[in-house]
Amino acid sequence: MSTSAALHHEDLHSAHDAHHEHHHHETFISKYVFSQDHKMISKQFLITGIIWAIIGGLFSVLFRLQLGYPEATFPWLEDLLGHWAKGGKLNPEFYYALVTMHGTILVFFVLTAGLSGTFANFLIPLQIGARDMASPMLNMLSYWFFFLASIIMFSSLFVQTGPASGGWTIYPPLSALGDASSGSKIGMDLWLVSMAMFIVSSLLGGLNYISTILNLRTKGMSMTRMPLTVWALFFTAILGVLSFPVLLSGAILLLFDRNLGTSFFLSDIVIGGKILPNEGGSAILFQHLFWFLGHPEVYIILLPAMGMSSEILSVNSRKPIFGYMAMVGSMFAIAILAFLVWAHHMFVTGLNPFLGAFFVLLTLLIAVPSAIKVFNWLTTLWRGNIRFTPAMLFAIGFVSMFISGGLTGIFLGNSALDIHLHDTYFVIAHFHIVMGVASFFGMFAGVYHWFPKMYGRFLNNTMAYIHFWISIVGAYLIFWPMHYEGLAGMPRRYYDFSMWESFKQFGGLNEFISFVSMIVFAAQLLFVFNFFYSIFKGRKVTSTNPWGANTLEWTTPIRPGHGNWPGEIPEVHRGAYDYGKDGREFISQIEPVGENESHH
Amino acid sequence: MSAQASSPEITFHPNHSGGTKKIWRTFWLLSVLTIIELAIGLVIYNMHKGEHPNATLVLAFKGLVCILTLAKAYYIVSIFMHLGDEIRNLIMTIVVPLCLFIWFIIAFLWDGNSWLNLRNRYQGVPAKTEQVAPAATEKGAKD
């Protein structure tokens, strides 16, 4: 039996092994640019994501400048942005473009591609015991389609009429009619084409992740022995593969409406007293299509962060994750529910209230698996032997953010309350905390935890701690006050609030938020500096398993080559969370179960 | 186990030695189903020619066509795509996610119908649709 198993592995991975032996023949291009090694592709995703995050973050600082200081002028803005900031004050059109691009970039390019692209690529083969992705070729294409999408989106920033400015949700008719605003012209077309490329990239990636996890697990790595990161990435990939095509449909139809005169989303529109010939379509249909992706997208962003935080919390509490199967089950429940609740973003579109009631019910159901997860994280920490590494701090920060942001989700999921809160700063606060900041924290936790595996060096701890404390305090200082503004009715996406008597009272608060946002942005730049500095100058990793973790990636050499394991892929004998068992601090997954070992 | 050399991910090779009889049988079955569908389509056409087609009967026929289509889809996927010959695990992972379509279809069509009712109620029923209008308004008044 064991001979056949060995033969089996040899067969399965002989192609990769051959590659592994000859990898010193690799040229610069095949190693760093068109690489088919999942680890290199993951770094490509990460670094592209970091660049996008800087751009997207910078945009938010620019429009916060307008919100915080609506009366002030900044001459340097004109030097930077030219005619978009005449006299040092942001043009309203450009303000909308900034808001739109901030959302698009951070939701899709950073927290989808940058997060699951990075960690699915890096962790799946390493943690399930595979030489590489199922199809390294498609994996490489996945990155390069993402790169293409990035180039197109980036170029849209420089067209004469500006980038798309209809909000990241690009609702028609604003996005369907070229004359609606300057951002609805060529910038919008580029947005749609870029998004189509992005969807292709995410599809290629997702198919690879799914079939790798299903087909290429090493011997003994049953589904219920997989680390929670892999489970999370698995569900993420399924969500992406089934929901992104719906956005693709919407984007294609919107492109037709824009360029071929079709009436998919247009009907009964009057511009300047003239009725457009379009008839029969519905703008709300686009919202349905968009949110059919849009809601799963929230979990595409959140699930990887959940998985990584679960793993990091368990490793650094030196305790098994509490309720492993409950964690898997709740992620599964979240993934299913994610597909059923999209119209809770549309309660005020005139949605049939009876239909809306179903969406309310399904939405509130999400609170159940979410609460299970939160309690399991807390019980994992309970009486643990906690090590406050930077990764651990960010993982705890993730749990904190998930709780505070998740609770306001229960408010917003009620259609009656949503009528008051819809499109106010309450919504901004909710989704930035639960989806934006929480996922960022999960991502930071992942980077701090797996950086030693990626580059063979540690990130600088002092800078990491500064980064963490400014980020968590700053994030709460920025988004907590927004709840009050939202409850008072302050609408999102307004260019200047000083014109309304009822919102003038928030002038000081807005200024404070803008001020904090700049400090937080600076702290992120510190992280970026730390990241690139540590790649070259960081403290070297000296042991293969610096965190004392059980999972398979720590059984590879410190800097694994293409193929990951120099010899045979180890066989797995136990689950990923045997911490503190029988008085031992940790027991790696590859260690056979002893005869006298206790069962718990 | 088999003379075919292929990926070791595969534990055993399914038995493909069966003849082509099943394939041809499916072909004739699909053709017959299509012909029945067409016949129903023509029946609906002739019903519409009459002054006042029985709406319930038309709906019943349309429902029947939908069921026949699902039957065709079943045969294509099961026989032509060989999903019926795969092991249960694969069948389930293909079929179960498709259940998402149920709510996808219900919610979308429901909202579409609700737009119709809203428009007819608040904008008035356009004159050119006299035949359909009374039924639609009635429905709108009910909910």
Place this chain on the structure above:
Amino acid sequence: MSTAAVQKETKWWSGGRSPFNASYGKVMMWYFLMSDAFTFGAFLISYGTIRFSQNFWADPNHVFNSFPFAGHANLPLAFVSLMTFILIASSVTMVLAVHEGHNMNKKGVEKYMIMTIIGGIAFLSCQAWEWTHLLTGEHVALLSDGTLSVLPTTVKANPWGAELSHEAIAAALQATPHEQLASIASTLHHGGEAHHSVAAMSNAELIKFIQESDLKASNTGPIAFGGYFFGITGFHGFHVFSGVVINIVMYLKTKMGHFDQRGHYEMIEKAGLYWHFVDLVWVFVFLCFYLI
């Protein structure tokens, strides 16, 4: 050991093997098709939603009632039945090619691949004819200005609204200017009478001529109809086209003996999955646009 016994005894999920007893390529193909099913599903469901939101929708039996070389004969659904039949037949030849592949019969695979490719091209040609027929079609509709005019079915015009009564047509004809009357008259075939003379006829003569030939006219319908029809059948046609290209590549690879060298014809199987999926989608397009 019998297959059933292996299937029962194997611990499918324990790692080191595929839990589906299928190569990753085939698993990927299946999931890609699922993903694509959601793309098509979204299109068709959007179409259904819009249709549910309209008081009136075009009756497929009126729109799709022509056949090549059959002139103005009223043959509802005949042509699309032919298209459906072609696609089912090409699906059968494809599954036979896969079957020959299992038996490692290179000649058989080649024969059936050729037949499948021909089927695909025939389907595309049919679709091209149907599109041309609709885009250049000659149906008379009542415009919003109260006149009658010849309208094609495009993404910007839909002449398939509710049918007009004889009185309504008569009233509208009175309001219709000369050129429009002439163009309406020239589309009619009237007991072998020469059409070229219509331009010379007076308005009253034209109206008499038109009414004698029992003109059928309707209101304009929701413009979204054309967009959805051309959009969805076009997207399906694009899939057929890419399927044909894939099949040609597979045929060439078979011909060059790539699969014999590899020892299995799994690529043919995967191409087959794609091709059957295209057929599957057509079954639903056929349902949504032509039958109900």
